[in-house]
Amino acid sequence: MMVLEGLEVKGEEGSNMEIDIKEKNDNELTCIVEDVDVSFINAIRRICTVEVSTMAIDTVSIFKNDSTLFDEVLAHRLGLVPLKTDLEAFVLPSECDCEDECPSCSVSLVLKEKGPRVVYSGDLVSAHEAVTPVYDSIPLLKLKEGEEVELEAIAKLGTGLEHAKWQPTTACAYKYYPLITIDDSCEECMKCVNECPRNVLEYDESENKIIIADIENCSACKTCMNNCEQSAINVDAVENKFIFKIETDGSLSPEEVLKNACDILNNKSEKIVAFCKEGAKK
Amino acid sequence: MIPVRCISCGKVISAFFDEYKKRVEDGENPKEVLDDLGINKYCCRRMLITHVEAW
Ligand code: SF4
Ligand code: SF4
Ligand SMILES: [Zn+2]
Ligand SMILES: [Zn+2]
Numbered sequence: 001m002m003v004l005e006g007l008e009v010k011g012e013e014g015s016n017m018e019i020d021i022k023e024k025n026d027n028e029l030t031c032i033v034e035d036v037d038v039s040f041i042n043a044i045r046r047i048c049t050v051e052v053s054t055m056a057i058d059t060v061s062i063f064k065n066d067s068t069l070f071d072e073v074l075a076h077r078l079g080l081v082p083l084k085t086d087l088e089a090f091v092l093p094s095e096c097d098c099e100d101e102c103p104s105c106s107v108s109l110v111l112k113e114k115g116p117r118v119v120y121s122g123d124l125v126s127a128h129e130a131v132t133p134v135y136d137s138i139p140l141l142k143l144k145e146g147e148e149v150e151l152e153a154i155a156k157l158g159t160g161l162e163h164a165k166w167q168p169t170t171a172c173a174y175k176y177y178p179l180i181t182i183d184d185s186c187e188e189c190m191k192c193v194n195e196c197p198r199n200v201l202e203y204d205e206s207e208n209k210i211i212i213a214d215i216e217n218c219s220a221c222k223t224c225m226n227n228c229e230q231s232a233i234n235v236d237a238v239e240n241k242f243i244f245k246i247e248t249d250g251s252l253s254p255e256e257v258l259k260n261a262c263d264i265l266n267n268k269s270e271k272i273v274a275f276c277k278e279g280a281k282k
Numbered sequence: 283m284i285p286v287r288c289i290s291c292g293k294v295i296s297a298f299f300d301e302y303k304k305r306v307e308d309g310e311n312p313k314e315v316l317d318d319l320g321i322n323k324y325c326c327r328r329m330l331i332t333h334v335e336a337w
Binding site: 077080081082121134135136137139141170249 | 283284288291292297298299300323
């Protein structure tokens, strides 16, 4: 491990961590992570949800709103619209040199529409070509004949620590890799097969035994165990092996979120290493 | 108006509401439409199934 350069490391250097991608599309990534412990994978999960920053609308100046929605409700809906985020192009407002707002920490989005129509997120006109809503089809408000809306929204970088609208992830979780064992006392009564809510178990007719058909789908609910009169089936977890799923709101890709989470963790550990080295010198 | 996101997990379900509504009105099975739109978690599915557009 790079951060430990120059320090004496007892035992194995680094870990044998292995990652296998199981499923992947635009906003979702499921992988199997081996040879890590709970504290490490949980640190990554928590940083992914609340410390990786994204863009979201933070303040809204409403000049005109004739719709039936209250200004506060409209501003809240705008805040929840995910925006495509380029983390290289912007800095957090707290780290920006400016007093209030400037192009390196904020982007303005303008909305000006006349009824009758439904106004969608795609109607927002952004001042920055890269910062646009992830989806154009989010209904924001409805205008009747003669009604108008006119507003300016300011989007800024932020983290989930402050507000959930700045969380890049929606579902971000891991589960233990399940381990199911069936011993010789099994009488092939089929109870476990029929009771499993996730169709993990199957009966193999040619071999006359219960087989585990889809282990990764098992939720470790233990329904099979509780229904087995012979106590033949046991559900446990593989040690230090996890199924990690990360789903984002589209503002960043799952890979970007993971990479940034690792950078944040790295920076934190580097600070500790620097502190230890300083301390050793004195 | 439909909430912008699923109130449990935060997925942006409102972006699919117009399509969901139209396809269900055209006679498609809601289950198949939801599967097709990639709305897989039950928290998100109930957002669309139970929504009543009041105004
Ligand atoms: S319920 Fe128990 S005895 Fe019956 S098939 Fe399953 S493991 Fe075997
Ligand atoms: S623990 Fe639950 S999901 Fe897993 S095999 Fe048993 S019944 Fe099925
Ligand atoms: Zn600034
Ligand atoms: Zn949900």
